[in-house]
Amino acid sequence: MSQTSRIKAESRRSGVHHIIDVGAMSAATMKQYDRDGADLRAVNRQFSAMNFMTVINGSTVAVAIDLDYTTAKRYIIPASSVVTIDSVLYQEFNVTNMSAATNIAASLVYITVGYERPLAREG
Secondary structure, three states, X not given: OOHHHHHHHHHHHXXXXXXXXXXXXXXOOEEEEOOOOHHHHHHHHHOOOEEEEEEEEOOOOOEEEEEOOOHHHEEEEOOOEEXXXXXXXXXXXXXXXXXXXXXXXXXXXXXXXXXXOOOOOOO
């Protein structure tokens, strides 16, 4: 096995991530990202759930992230901010434009989803 193959295998064992460009959103609309959809399938195929998410919101309005489609796991991402959600298991999520009047242009909201294995703890 070559050094490159060993590094790739170790990387797959340590976790996986995927970057999603949410795209344009009309005012007060929602987009769903299903566990079987193209954006999440690669992560869910390798690991049964994801445990981290980083949201880059470059728009002028807040967006809401509902993990597993439930408001019990709702995170509000303020305008022009970066928020990381860590150590929360989920398989799918909604993204909602919180403004009733302002649209979000394309390429302003990016979401990195993935799974990272926990660090080994010394006994």
